[in-house]
Amino acid sequence: MTVQAVIEQEKLAQFEAKIENEIKIEPNDWMPEDYRKHLIRQISQHAHSEVIGMQPEGNWITRAPSLRSKKILLAKIQDEGGHGLYLYAAAETLGVSREQFISWLHEGKAKYASVFNYPTLNWADIGAIGWLVDGAAITNQVSLQRTSYGPYSRAMVRICKEESFHQRQGYEIMWRMMEGTKDQQRMAQDALNRWWWPSLMMFGPHDTDSPRSEKAIQWKIKRESNDRLREKFINKTIPQAELIGLKVPDPELRLNEDGTYQHGDINWDEFYAVINGNGPCNKQRLQHHIKAHQDGAWVRETAAIHQQKMNNHGKH
Amino acid sequence: MEHKEKFYLQIADNALILSHRLSEYCSNAPFLEEDLANTNVALDLIGLAESVYTELASQKGTGTADDYAYRRTEEQFFNCTMTELDYPDFAHLMVRQFFMDNFHFHFFSELVHSKDEFLSALALKSIKEVTYHLRRSSEWIIRMGDGTEEAHQRMIAAIERMWSHHEELFTPSEADLEMLNNNVAPNLSRIKELCMQKVQEIFYFAKLAVPETIPNAYQGKKGIHTEQMGHILSEMQFLPGKYPEAVW
Ligand SMILES: [Fe+2]
Ligand SMILES: [Fe+2]
Numbered sequence: 001m002t003v004q005a006v007i008e009q010e011k012l013a014q015f016e017a018k019i020e021n022e023i024k025i026e027p028n029d030w031m032p033e034d035y036r037k038h039l040i041r042q043i044s045q046h047a048h049s050e051v052i053g054m055q056p057e058g059n060w061i062t063r064a065p066s067l068r069s070k071k072i073l074l075a076k077i078q079d080e081g082g083h084g085l086y087l088y089a090a091a092e093t094l095g096v097s098r099e100q101f102i103s104w105l106h107e108g109k110a111k112y113a114s115v116f117n118y119p120t121l122n123w124a125d126i127g128a129i130g131w132l133v134d135g136a137a138i139t140n141q142v143s144l145q146r147t148s149y150g151p152y153s154r155a156m157v158r159i160c161k162e163e164s165f166h167q168r169q170g171y172e173i174m175w176r177m178m179e180g181t182k183d184q185q186r187m188a189q190d191a192l193n194r195w196w197w198p199s200l201m202m203f204g205p206h207d208t209d210s211p212r213s214e215k216a217i218q219w220k221i222k223r224e225s226n227d228r229l230r231e232k233f234i235n236k237t238i239p240q241a242e243l244i245g246l247k248v249p250d251p252e253l254r255l256n257e258d259g260t261y262q263h264g265d266i267n268w269d270e271f272y273a274v275i276n277g278n279g280p281c282n283k284q285r286l287q288h289h290i291k292a293h294q295d296g297a298w299v300r301e302t303a304a305i306h307q308q309k310m311n312n313h314g315k316h
Numbered sequence: 317m318e319h320k321e322k323f324y325l326q327i328a329d330n331a332l333i334l335s336h337r338l339s340e341y342c343s344n345a346p347f348l349e350e351d352l353a354n355t356n357v358a359l360d361l362i363g364l365a366e367s368v369y370t371e372l373a374s375q376k377g378t379g380t381a382d383d384y385a386y387r388r389t390e391e392q393f394f395n396c397t398m399t400e401l402d403y404p405d406f407a408h409l410m411v412r413q414f415f416m417d418n419f420h421f422h423f424f425s426e427l428v429h430s431k432d433e434f435l436s437a438l439a440l441k442s443i444k445e446v447t448y449h450l451r452r453s454s455e456w457i458i459r460m461g462d463g464t465e466e467a468h469q470r471m472i473a474a475i476e477r478m479w480s481h482h483e484e485l486f487t488p489s490e491a492d493l494e495m496l497n498n499n500v501a502p503n504l505s506r507i508k509e510l511c512m513q514k515v516q517e518i519f520y521f522a523k524l525a526v527p528e529t530i531p532n533a534y535q536g537k538k539g540i541h542t543e544q545m546g547h548i549l550s551e552m553q554f555l556p557g558k559y560p561e562a563v564w
Contacts, residue, residue, distance in 0.1 A: 051343075051348065054342065054343040054351075055343050058342045058343045061339045061340065061342055062336060062339060062340050062551050062552060063551055063552065063554050063555060065386075065555035065556055065562070065564040066382050066386070066556075066564045067362060067365070067366045067369075067381055067382055067385055068382075069564055070339075070362060071359060071362055071363070071366075074339055074342070074355055074358060074359050074362070075359060077342055077343075077355065078352055078355040078356070078359070081348055081351055081352045081355070082352060084348055085348055085349070085352075088348075123555060123564070173564075176563070176564060177564075180562050180563055180564075181559065181561050181562050183559055183562065184559070184562050184564075288343070292343065292344045292345065292346075293346075295344070295346070295405070295406075296345065296346025296347060296350075296406065297346075298464065298466050298467055298470070299346035299350075299406050299460070299467070300346055300347060301463070301464055301466075301467075302459055302460050302463030302464045302466070302467035303459050303463065305463045305464050306458070306459040306462055306463040309462065309463075
């Protein structure tokens with residue numbers, strides 16, 4: 001064995017010992033290349049999701065039906081953009097720039113949460129997104145607070161505090177509508193019908209079909225399996241739906257003896273179609289992001305040039 | 317309508333309609349930090365409008381803030397027309413913002429001395445926010461004016477468009493004059509002087525020319541708006557208009 005190889009093995013052992021003992025991995029620590037790659041992919045995907053998610057919700061800002069709901073929605077979307085910022089910053093600690101992450105997104109090399117490829121068609125969709133999509137996201141993110149990479153873990157702690165507000169605010173929109181007129185109830189049920197399955201799909205494929213998960217769990221990037229997280233979400237959410245008179249659109253749903261739920265089959269064909277770019281809004285969401293970025297190019301440029309002028313000026 | 321109510325509405329409607337234009341820009345900004353800053357300003361302005369509407373409703377003993385925002389027709393809104401205008405690019409968005417921030421800053425700085433207790437308290441609270449808004453938009457004017465040639469040209473176009481609505485801000489309505497006489501409202505010709513000083517200062521640093529004054533041709537304060545206003549309201553008021561019985 002060469003000296004180099006011995007050193008590498010030593011580093012790997014130290015890394016694994018840290019993981020074993022729940023010591024966070026920090027940006028300057030040695031880490032296996034695959035660990036770094038996995039994190040770069042996962043954290044940037046997470047960041048993009050926060051940012052792309054601003055679009056379906058933004059679709060209702062100008063039509064929010066009260067000043068209060070408009071303020072809550074605007075502040076919520078602003079939070080999501082803020083989450084995007086924390087996460088880009090966490091991902092940049094791995095040695096890739098935000099500009100590069102955005103290019104990968106635009107080139108189709110990076111993904112974002114597929115759930116945002118569905119349209120927001122009535123006001124209750126804003127409730128359903130907060131309640132279900134943020135609800136599903138929290139379930140996942142609470143477990144990620146214990147993820148092994150320090151900057152990612154700390155970003156999750158900050159983010160989780162805000163996400164629980166979003167979930168409650170979304171649910172509040174739903175129950176207000178269920179207490180309201182027939183039209184409002186119809187909209188609320190319609191929104192649940194359309195968002196229920198995409199929310200369940202947010203947890204990803206069944207554990208048996210999730211090739212990357214095993215390694216991620218071993219490295220403690222991921223702390224709980226897809227199916228386990230999905231189960232938690234379902235058990236928490238179904239009683240909330242029933243409480244306000246909403247019907248979960250799953251004819252095969254059964255209550256187990258231990259109080260947990262058994263759900264019907266998820267349409268995995270739809271899941272993979274949307275992931276592979278053929279959901280209702282994939283092109284629209286990406287195009288919107290590309291256009292905003294391109295339209296803003298001259299603004300970023302003038303800001304940079306102006307800064308340069310100021311710096312040069314200072315040198316005289 | 318009473319002059320005082322109308323004066324209140326001029327203030328609130330400027331804030332509400334401007335915030336509408338800002339909020340529709342969400343997810344369209346040149347970069348993420350700017351998107352968030354923009355939303356921040358929109359949120360401050362909605363808050364400002366809402367507190368005025370709430371106060372009006374309580375003074376009249378009837379209705380709610382939402383009734384003012386959602387159940388009035390075009391000719392019952394008294395915002396200046398500059399707030400309504402659409403914007404082909406970030407330069408237009410930001411030039412309008414600079415003119416409005418500048419107006420708000422000086423208007424509220426004077427309104428602090430109003431005899432009307434609610435308005436003087438409102439002004440005091442708003443100055444903090446508006447100071448930040450004005451600093452931000454001023455910096456952008458300079459970055460765009462004294463940056464690249466493209467940005468400079470875009471600024472010239474944006475200024476030309478917004479400038480023809482600038483004089484309207486300082487053209488007093490009957491309510492403005494009546495409230496001035498009662499020591500409730502600031503003197504708009506004084507506000508204009510202060511605003512023009514700031515425009516000159518910032519445009520100097522931005523290497524932009526201050527255009528000649530264009531006489532006012534707009535009457536937003538009388539409820540006569542541009543063609544864009546109807547579209548804003550039909551979008552904003554769509555749900556309460558379509559489902560009048562619903563509570564959201
Ligand atoms: Fe988020
Ligand atoms: Fe959220």
